[in-house]
Amino acid sequence: MNPPKPVRDTRVWDPLVRVVHVALIAGVALGWATTEWLGAWHEPVGWATLATVAVRIVWGFVGPRTARFAHFVRGARATWRYARLFASGRAPRHVGHNPLGALMVLAFFACIAGLAFTGWLYKTDRFFGDETVEQIHVALAWGFVVLAVLHVAGVLVASWRHRENLVAAMIDGRKRAARSDDVI
Structure with a gap:
């Protein structure tokens, strides 16, 4: 007989957090796609992605408990x-974002802000065609790719270690109820 599956009965991620997550994935993917073809869309996609970050930042101060930066940024x-506990396999389960997840959120936001700033700067009279600005923009784009790979790897490792499907949790907003040794 198989043991019963744990009930995912705690609402953790509200709809706005989940929609922003998907919108940022779409925005970054479209940003890459519009670099070479559909180039006229690259700038509006960048501004829309930055606006999405702005919405999430506001929500980080006024949204529900697990969406608030005060709840998860350490x-x-x-x-x-x-990070040391995570590397050793002894990190406690967090019901919301863990401290490394929080660091990743902030790194993503900073990277997107940097991309938007350098993209805007590149269009100004002073820096139009400036190779250094373009190189910084490209480096930030590749930096974002590195962050995304680390993020996915971290999600997969944390899912495995805590025996919890964090991808499903981001889709439906629910996670397993907190146990006594979890961080709420």
């Missing part, structure tokens, strides 16, 4: 401690 010491 200081450097706590994040470093969690």
